Amino acid sequence: MEFSCSRVELLEAVNAVSRAVSSKATTPVLSGIYLEALDEALRLVATDMELGIEYTIPVRTKRTGSTVVNARIFNEMARRLPEGPITFCVNGDNPALKVRYHGSELTLNTMNPQEFPLLPAILDGDRLIVNQGQFKQMTRLVAFAASSDESRPWFTGVLWDIQPEEIRWVATDTHRLALLSGQAVEMHVNQPRQVILHGKTLSDVARLLPDEEGPLQITLTRSQALLETDRLRVILRIIEGQYPKYQQVIPRDHKTRLTIPVRALAEAVDRASLASIGKEGSNIIKLSSEGNLLTIRSNSPEVGHIYEEVFVDIDGDPIPIAFNFRYLQDVLKVLDTEQVRLDLFGTLAPGLLRPVGEDHYLYLIVPVRTM
CATH class of the missing domain: 3.10.150.10 (DNA Polymerase III, subunit A, domain 2)
Known part of the structure; x- marks a missing residue:
């Protein structure tokens, strides 16, 4: 050689x-x-x-x-x-x-x-082609919400819910849920099916794809998935298990809707997170609204008290709510939009965050119960 x-x-x-x-x-x-x-x-x-x-x-x-x-x-x-x-x-x-x-x-x-055990040739199975940019967007907007707890392997994965008219990518660690809907360039699937693939591995594959657009061919068997481009072939195991019925946890008919600038909210949440630096930090930030102001508060015995204001548009009655700030930080880092809508359904009901003008994506956050 x-x-x-x-x-x-x-x-x-x-x-x-x-x-x-x-x-x-x-x-x-x-x-x-x-x-x-x-x-x-x-x-x-x-x-x-x-x-x-x-x-x-x-x-x-x-x-x-x-x-x-x-x-x-x-x-x-x-x-x-x-x-x-x-x-x-x-x-x-x-x-x-x-x-x-x-x-x-x-x-x-x-x-x-x-x-050396070479990779098997996968010739039969359901086939679909997605745009490489779409795949990279899916991993950026969804995979971060998967769990890192390997004791429940299905929660470490991203669900591909393949329907005749669209594909839905879903990830959850039970405290938050991300969902992105899109369409394949081509789809040759005998019937609707759900496939769970490891979230971290999908993110690794996305990093290997070039920045330029191109097709990503996907072949799905009962136990394996093959992802391939001109240069790259990846074979990964499909995670066994029943994914939770995610549609049932997405609330409807909000009571309050806040339209918020993404950058202002991200900066406010980032500063409010300082209260969690100390040993007694709780990761909790409390949100409340009045007039056209969203107020964000956090405190800890070691650091002190932090108060932030963000100008927003509010439709509905004020609803105080508390979140783990990390779950807000994570989604605000990956959004590529100027404004988001935060729909609230009650103090103890999950909040629903969507980019303004982009109905194909949503992010659900379970609130924290406070005294």
């Missing part, structure tokens, strides 16, 4: 597949990255048997072949290589990988490529 490539493209590919390398490998080969030199292309693969990532980059191939290198060492090497052409070579009976650059050379130990 012998090929040459640039450091920039190599590092991009190594960083991509390294996300799937097992941190607690049951066999040594799972701690590695599989390299296969094809005609004018290098295929890199890593898997922990739950998640598999394959990334392809253009190279100048002199001899085809394959090997497996330790992922951590190879990643560190790729980061430290100089700019310019780099040549990789495995010669005959010697399995070591030689790396040559600017007259220098290093040699890396390798593992048997025949022992």
